[in-house]
Amino acid sequence: MEARIAKAVEEATKGLKKKNDELLGKVKKAQDEAKSKTALDNDEYENYRKIKERIERDELLKLMAEGNSEEALAIATRKTKTEMEAVIAVEREEKARLAQEAATARAELDNTKISIAITQAAAPLVKPAYQSLIDKLARDSIKVVDGHPRVVDSEGDVVLAKNGKPLPISDYIESFRASYGDLFIASQGGGAGGSGAPKAGSGSKITVEAAGDLPMDQFMSARAKGLI
Numbered sequence: 667m668e669a670r671i672a673k674a675v676e677e678a679t680k681g682l683k684k685k686n687d688e689l690l691g692k693v694k695k696a697q698d699e700a701k702s703k704t705a706l707d708n709d710e711y712e713n714y715r716k717i718k719e720r721i722e723r724d725e726l727l728k729l730m731a732e733g734n735s736e737e738a739l740a741i742a743t744r745k746t747k748t749e750m751e752a753v754i755a756v757e758r759e760e761k762a763r764l765a766q767e768a769a770t771a772r773a774e775l776d777n778t779k780i781s782i783a784i785t786q787a788a789a790p791l792v793k794p795a796y797q798s799l800i801d802k803l804a805r806d807s808i809k810v811v812d813g814h815p816r817v818v819d820s821e822g823d824v825v826l827a828k829n830g831k832p833l834p835i836s837d838y839i840e841s842f843r844a845s846y847g848d849l850f851i852a853s854q855g856g857g858a859g860g861s862g863a864p865k866a867g868s869g870s871k872i873t874v875e876a877a878g879d880l881p882m883d884q885f886m887s888a889r890a891k892g893l894i
Contacts, residue, residue, distance in 0.1 A: 776810040783815035787836035796849040
């Protein structure tokens with residue numbers, strides 16, 4: 667039994683773990699690009715500043731020698747201000763873009779971590795066809811905190827178990843059994859499915875496979891009508 671569960675978990679999470687590794691690389695790349703861009707900006711700015719100083723000094727000396735010192739100063743000041751404002755604007759836009767890319771990659775990574783955690787916790791408990799439904803039920807209350815998927819309350823605080831440690835996600839998923847027993851694998855020594863199984867009703871029956879792909883509101887409606 668344990669070997670079958672372990673195999674099921676491995677198969678269910680194989681693709682998610684691959685995506686997790688890809689996103690880790692994406693996050694690192696975005697962070698490295700942001701750092702290297704800052705270093706490059708600093709070097710480019712320093713080179714730009716030195717060139718500008720030399721050009722402005724040469725132009726200023728030439729115009730002053732011609733008796734146009736006020737004109738030389740006004741031109742150099744206006745040109746420097748315009749170009750520097752453009753440089754600063756481009757730098758800000760680029761840093762904002764890189765920061766957004768890093769944030770997006772981090773959000774995708776967190777989402778994948780949550781998917782892996784739910785899949786691993788649900789595999790021994792939930793019927794395979796209903797894994798996606800349990801994911802939808804549980805996901806809103808699971809967030810990544812300090813790098814780890816945790817069950818959180820409505821305030822966003824980590825929910826603790828009686829031992830003072832973060833509540834295991836498997837325990838949280840198990841709590842759905844009372845209301846959604848028909849989604850769960852019968853516990854060893856227990857009854858088949860639980861008390862949540864719907865009563866038979868009229869209408870076309872929905873297969874287990876199709877039910878697993880239904881949006882939550884449609885699933886709940888069909889379940890209440892006994893179509894699943």
